[in-house]
Amino acid sequence: MKKLYMSALLLSSTAILYAQEVIWQKDIKSSTQDFLSQVTTTVDQQYLITGSSIQATGKTAVSSVASKQKDASKGGSDIWLIRINEFGDELWQKTIGTPQDEEARSVIQTADFGFMVAGNVQNSANGFGSKDVTVTRLDKNGKVLSELILGGRGLDEVEKMIPTPDGGALLGVYSRSSAFVGSGRMEAGSSTINYQPKTTNNFGEGDYWVIKLTKDNKVEWEKNFGGKGDDHLRTMVFTSSGYIIGGESRSxxxxxxxxxxxxxxxxxxxxLNTKGDEQWQKSYNFKNRDILMGMNVINKSQDKREKNQDLTKGILLGGYTQAEGRIETDDETFWMIYIDNNGNEQWRKHVKGESRKKEERLSDLKMNKDGSIVLAGTSAEELGKENWKIVKLGDSQIDQLIEKQNIKIYPNPVSDYAYVEIGFDFIEADIILYDMGGRQLQSLKTKNKVTKINTQNLIQGAYLIVIKTDTEKTANAKLIKK
Structure with a gap:
C-alpha cells in the first residue's frame, strides 16, 4: 500500500519536515470501492471516520475491518461510519442508505453525544432534484433517530456541516440549483423524513448555499452567495464573530x-454573523486551480482574553493548487495560510506534493487541542480498491500557535458527566474533586490526557478539580454543577 505522503506534506515545509512525528496510523482495508470523506474528533478525544461504500444493488457488503463485517448493503452506494477510540481501536460501525446512491460528506457530534451525518442522495424518488442533501441524526451508539432532505430543482451537494452554539448546525452546500417551486412529490415519503425545498435562487452556474438548522433539525434561515461563474463551497468554521465560509471561485x-x-x-x-448577514469577503491566490481543503480556528487562552475582545486568535487554512488541463510529475502544490479573524493574511507557505499518479487523495484534516493533527485520506493499490488511511501527526510549528491550558473541563457547567483534559505531559495523574469547603468527594488515577468523571450525585453548585501528576505538576479549575 502506498503511503499518504500528500497528507504529511500539506502541513509541513522543508524547514520543519523532520519536526513531524507519526503518533499512530490506522489503515482500514477493503475489498470493495470505499471513499473516506471526514474524520470527526469526539468530545472524549475519540474519532468517527465517515465515508461511502460502493456496492452492487442487492449485494451484501463484504469489507472487513478489525475482523468485523459491515452491515448489509442498502443498495448502490451507502454511508459508512466507523467509530474508533484514541488509540485507533474500533468501537462500532454503521451502514446507512436506501435503494438509491448515498454518499457521506460531513459529521458533527451533538450535545447529547450523538451525531448528525450530512450527505447526498441521487435521484431520490421523493426528492427535489438530481441530487439532494440528507441530514441524518443518530444517537451515540449509531441508532438512526430522524432524517431531513433538502434541495432545489437541480444538483445540490453538501460539502460541510458544523455545530452552532444553540445546539443546531450550519450546512454548507455547493448548489447548481434553482429554488423549488410547486408540489406533486414526496407524498409517499416516510413519516420519519422531513422534506425542505430550497427557497433561494443562484446568481451563477454554481453558488455557496448556506443553511442554518435548529436543534430540532428544521431550517431557520438560508442564504445564497456567488457570482456569474462557478463558485464551489468546501468548508466552514465557527469563530467568535460568527461563521467563515470558504471554497474556490471562478467568478x-x-x-x-x-x-x-x-x-x-x-x-x-x-x-457571516450568526444571523447569516455578511461581514466581509476575501480572496487568496496561488495560481492555477486553488482548492481549499480545511479550516481550523485557533482561539486565545482564557488568561489572555480581554473584555469585549474577539476570542478567535486566527484561522489556519490548508489546501492545494493543481495544474489545469495537464498531468505532470509535480502537478500538485500544497499550501497553508494563517489569517486573523478579519481575513487578513499573516503568513503562507508552499510545499510540493506527490503526483496524482499515486492515486492518493487527502480528504480532511483536523487540528486537536494539544496541537497534534489528524489527517484522513484514500489510497488505492489498484483502481476500484480504495483503502482508508488515518494518520496522526505532531508538528512543532503548528504546536507554537496553540496556547495550551494546564487543565480544561467540558462541558462546564455539567449535568451528569464531565471530561477533564490535562495539558502537560505525565505518565500517571490523580484527579481529585473537592467541594468549596475543602472536603474531598472523589479521587481517581488516570494515564489518559482526557478522563471522564461522574458528576451525577453532585448537588447544584461550585466544586474544585485538582490535578496532581507523577512529574510533580499541579493544576486546578472550578467545575459548576447545574
Whole structure:
C-alpha cells in the first residue's frame, strides 16, 4: 500500500519536515470501492471516520475491518461510519442508505453525544432534484433517530456541516440549483423524513448555499452567495464573530460577490454573523486551480482574553493548487495560510506534493487541542480498491500557535458527566474533586490526557478539580454543577 505522503506534506515545509512525528496510523482495508470523506474528533478525544461504500444493488457488503463485517448493503452506494477510540481501536460501525446512491460528506457530534451525518442522495424518488442533501441524526451508539432532505430543482451537494452554539448546525452546500417551486412529490415519503425545498435562487452556474438548522433539525434561515461563474463551497468554521465560509471561485465581481479572481480558481472566504448577514469577503491566490481543503480556528487562552475582545486568535487554512488541463510529475502544490479573524493574511507557505499518479487523495484534516493533527485520506493499490488511511501527526510549528491550558473541563457547567483534559505531559495523574469547603468527594488515577468523571450525585453548585501528576505538576479549575 502506498503511503499518504500528500497528507504529511500539506502541513509541513522543508524547514520543519523532520519536526513531524507519526503518533499512530490506522489503515482500514477493503475489498470493495470505499471513499473516506471526514474524520470527526469526539468530545472524549475519540474519532468517527465517515465515508461511502460502493456496492452492487442487492449485494451484501463484504469489507472487513478489525475482523468485523459491515452491515448489509442498502443498495448502490451507502454511508459508512466507523467509530474508533484514541488509540485507533474500533468501537462500532454503521451502514446507512436506501435503494438509491448515498454518499457521506460531513459529521458533527451533538450535545447529547450523538451525531448528525450530512450527505447526498441521487435521484431520490421523493426528492427535489438530481441530487439532494440528507441530514441524518443518530444517537451515540449509531441508532438512526430522524432524517431531513433538502434541495432545489437541480444538483445540490453538501460539502460541510458544523455545530452552532444553540445546539443546531450550519450546512454548507455547493448548489447548481434553482429554488423549488410547486408540489406533486414526496407524498409517499416516510413519516420519519422531513422534506425542505430550497427557497433561494443562484446568481451563477454554481453558488455557496448556506443553511442554518435548529436543534430540532428544521431550517431557520438560508442564504445564497456567488457570482456569474462557478463558485464551489468546501468548508466552514465557527469563530467568535460568527461563521467563515470558504471554497474556490471562478467568478469575477458579479452577483453578490465583491472580490474578483486572479487566475484559474481563487480561494474565496465570506464572513457571516450568526444571523447569516455578511461581514466581509476575501480572496487568496496561488495560481492555477486553488482548492481549499480545511479550516481550523485557533482561539486565545482564557488568561489572555480581554473584555469585549474577539476570542478567535486566527484561522489556519490548508489546501492545494493543481495544474489545469495537464498531468505532470509535480502537478500538485500544497499550501497553508494563517489569517486573523478579519481575513487578513499573516503568513503562507508552499510545499510540493506527490503526483496524482499515486492515486492518493487527502480528504480532511483536523487540528486537536494539544496541537497534534489528524489527517484522513484514500489510497488505492489498484483502481476500484480504495483503502482508508488515518494518520496522526505532531508538528512543532503548528504546536507554537496553540496556547495550551494546564487543565480544561467540558462541558462546564455539567449535568451528569464531565471530561477533564490535562495539558502537560505525565505518565500517571490523580484527579481529585473537592467541594468549596475543602472536603474531598472523589479521587481517581488516570494515564489518559482526557478522563471522564461522574458528576451525577453532585448537588447544584461550585466544586474544585485538582490535578496532581507523577512529574510533580499541579493544576486546578472550578467545575459548576447545574
Amino acid at each position: 469575477e465581481r458579479s452577483g453578490n460577490k465583491t472580490v474578483g479572481i486572479e487566475e484559474g480558481t481563487d480561494v474565496w472566504l465570506i464572513s
